Amino acid sequence: MAPHAVTDDEGVPEPSTNGVExxxxxxxxxxxxxxxxxxxxxxxxxxxxxxxxxxxxxxxxxxxxxxxxxxxxxxxxxxxxxxxxxxxxxxxxxxxxxxxxxxxxxAGHCRPDAFRGFSAYAKVHGAEQAKKIVENEKLVFEKLDAFVREHEVPCDLNSTTTFDVCLTPEFAAYEKESFEAYKAAGGDVFHVNFYEGDEARSRTKVKEAVAAYEWPAGSSHPxxxxxxxxxxxxxxxxxxxxxxxxxxxxxxxxxxxxxxxxxxxxxxxxxxxxxxxxxxxxxxxxxxxxxxxTFVTPNRAQAHTFIRIASLSGAKALDKTMSLRYSLRHFFSFMQRQGGWYCSLWHFAQQPGVERGDDPKHIYNHEIAATAAKAFQSLFVEAESKQRRHGEGADHYWTGIIAMTxxxxxxxxxxxxxxxxxxxxxxxxxxxxxxxxxxxxxxxxxxxxxxxxxxxxxxxxxxxxxxxxxxxxxxxxxx
Ligand SMILES: Cc1cc2nc3c(=O)[nH]c(=O)nc-3n(C[C@H](O)[C@H](O)[C@H](O)COP(=O)(O)OP(=O)(O)OC[C@H]3O[C@@H](n4cnc5c(N)ncnc54)[C@H](O)[C@@H]3O)c2cc1C
Missing domain, CATH: 3.50.50.60 (FAD/NAD(P)-binding domain)
Known part of the structure; x- marks a missing residue:
């Protein structure tokens, strides 16, 4: 870096909301x-x-x-x-x-969209771009996986598969439509498996599962x-x-x-x-x-860790990640790490103007934390009844910022x-x-x-x- 004279700043834009909606x-x-x-x-x-x-x-x-x-x-x-x-x-x-x-x-998920976003992207960008968007996500996971292996990055990468678990018939219908639309546009769905009813429930261990899709994904310590x-x-x-x-x-x-x-x-x-x-x-x-x-805007998101309860530990531990979905915006992401905990993520509803996502004064939202804890306890087939031991269950909650466009x-x-x-x-x-x-x-x-x-x-x-x-x-x- 060669030292040299730096002239005065001119026309420095000072932050202001003038003209902003x-x-x-x-x-x-x-x-x-x-x-x-x-x-x-x-x-x-x-x-x-x-x-x-x-x-x-x-x-x-x-x-x-x-x-x-x-x-x-x-x-x-x-x-x-x-x-x-x-x-x-x-x-x-x-x-x-x-x-x-x-x-x-x-939440540590490297979870490429396998087809779900296709219809929504196609409405905004057209089918050709939508297909490229989905294909690009698949490529990212492959590249990340290869990079971590090549450089032996100690980031606890768990290269596994993920489930999109549909918790309502309406959301199952939405996913099906997107799956078919992506396939019809020439999208590759060879790596995606589909399960319904009992098979979806037994594979995911999620009691309310109506249907589930499974494809390669991973999680890491980001x-x-x-x-x-x-x-x-x-x-x-x-x-x-x-x-x-x-x-x-x-x-x-x-x-x-x-x-x-x-x-x-x-x-x-x-x-x-x-x-x-x-x-x-x-x-x-x-x-x-x-x-x-008005284009790159902050939205607050919250994540939680839970220490595995007995019925999801040991040989009963899940090694897949998943997104448990009632609708496009109402969902929980779960991933279980080797270290023995679940991470659950629940996104805040759209809150333009909330820019202080990791503010120490508003560390987390209690209502969302309670909802996530309840989901952790109730959604899984085997996670319901047993008395908790000290050290099991809710562990840590925090927030951060997501940039939306x-x-x-x-x-x-x-x-x-x-x-x-x-x-x-x-x-x-x-x-x-x-x-x-x-x-x-x-x-x-x-x-x-x-x-x-x-x-x-x-x-x-x-x-x-x-x-x-x-x-x-x-x-x-x-x-
Ligand atoms: C709770 C939560 C869960 C998420 N879960 C997932 C997930 O499971 N999977 C997934 O794919 N994505 C997830 N995301 C999104 C993902 O984390 C982001 O897309 C990604 O980390 C963005 O990386 P980045 O480098 O662009 O931003 P950041 O990691 O935020 O880096 C930007 C950096 O810029 C610094 N900075 C900003 N302004 C200035 C400035 N003026 N001067 C100097 N420094 C500045 C900030 O301090 C920050 O460190 C999640 C996000 C949150 C908050």
Whole structure:
């Protein structure tokens, strides 16, 4: 990183809700400084880079500046280094501890959509794009699985299968329709098994199961995965600054240099001039990119861990993951880890404007925790009657932020009109099933390759037209 003069910031956009629709007021915020800890955070407190460079002044310049140390930020750094960029040319800024965002507080599921989202995506993006979206998720799981094996990443990856368990006839009908539509569009369903009635109940152990679909998926310890990636890139020279939020990005005005970095990124510990700025800021993206205020929006989600009760332990333990579904938006995700616990996730209803998802003052919602605990106790065939022992059952609850977009797909690519700024965000609660292709895809674009080289669905690409088209759209989650 060559030191050089940094000119004053000009036209720094200060966060304001001016011009933003009433329903999205308050969306633009930095991450809260002292978020609650997830199960994953609690079990990785000795990560040596957790508070890396937390008191240091930032360097005055860098070639590549990545904002955000979650999976999208760390895998973008990995992919840049993999493409030949020297690690020493890359700085990662993280507002809080390393991997303190959604990547360290999700449900750990890498659960590709096998067909369910097809009909909903097709309504928004057309059948061809919808097929590509679903195919891309399958590819992500295969790539993640291969990556973890190749590099022997100690992230407790459990490569297994998952069930979509339909708990009502209505939802079974919805799934069937999507399955048939995906198949008719040429979608590959060879890897999907279907069960009905008693067979669905016996295979899933879920009492209310009407039908179930099963396909390959996995679960992991997502904080260990993110921390491993950070360690790997830091070992290759990448610089990480934690507790160092980027507070503004503005045009760099060069006076006399030949090779001019294009953007000044302001932080509380100095300003960095960067040629390339990559926004991997999840639902906080619009703090620095106000044009996204109504597009990449924060929604709060809650996760829980439960220690296995006797009737689901030992040889009776389930090794599959599952989504137990009453409807598209009313569902529980369960996965059982070797370590002996279940993780259950229940998404909050759409709450535009709720941006403080991991706020220590609102650590979790009691009603949702109680609902999840009840579901854990009652839904499984064998989990109902036995008296609990001390240490079994509810263990830990926490929340985090999910970045939603009105067209349900991520925002990847060059930020229009801001040459040298790029974005990889807006994963709609599917980051684990999307980042593994989106981050390397973005790096191809940064290195000058065309969109076709990314292999990503075209509808993922950032464009002003996309923002404009979806300006007045309601959120349509395709979970
Ligand atoms: C409770 C919960 C359960 C989930 N379950 C699943 C699941 O089972 N499967 C799945 O696929 N997905 C799941 N998700 C979604 C998944 O976690 C995300 O899609 C994914 O982690 C997004 O990764 P990211 O790197 O984009 O964001 P993050 O991991 O949030 O990283 C963004 C980082 O940027 C930092 N940051 C933001 N603004 C700034 C700034 N201005 N300056 C510096 N740093 C900044 C943040 O502090 C944060 O660390 C879940 C999410 C939650 C909250």
């Amino acid at each position: 009433e329903r999205y007021k308050g969306h633009r915020s930095l991450p809260v400084p002292e978020p609650c800890l997830s199960y994953w955070h609690r079990t990785t407190r000795a990560f040596p880079y957790l508070n890396e460079n937390s008191d240091e002044e930032v360097p005055t310049s860098t070639k590549y500046l990545i904002i955000g140390s979650g999976l999208s930020g760390s895998f973008t750094a990995w992919s840049l280094v993999d493409s030949g960029v020297p690690g020493s040319d890359i700085v990662i800024l993280e507002a809080r501890e390393a991997v303190s965002g959604a990547s360290g507080r999700n 904080a260990k995965l993110g921390q491993w990636l950070l360690t790997a890139v830091i070992t290759k020279g990448v610089h990480l600054w934690t507790h160092c939020p980027a507070t503004a990005v503005s045009k760099h005005l060069s006076r006399d240099m030949v090779e001019t970095p294009r953007w000044n990124v302001r932080t509380p510990r100095g300003t960095i001039a960067a040629e390339t700025v990559v926004h991997c800021t999840n639902a906080y993206a619009s703090y620095l990119l106000p044009q996204l205020s 009105p067209d349900s797909v991520p925002m990847i690519g060059a930020v229009d009109g801001m040459d040298g700024q790029w974005i990889c965000a807006g994963f709609n609660g599917h980051g684990m099933a999307r980042i593994w292709t989106c981050a390397p895809g973005l790096v191809k674009l940064i290195k000058g390759e065309p969109w076709s080289a990314t292999g990503l669905p075209e509808c993922f690409e950032y464009s002003k037209e996309r923002l404009e088209k979806n300006k007045n759209q309601e959120l349509k989650s395709v979970w």
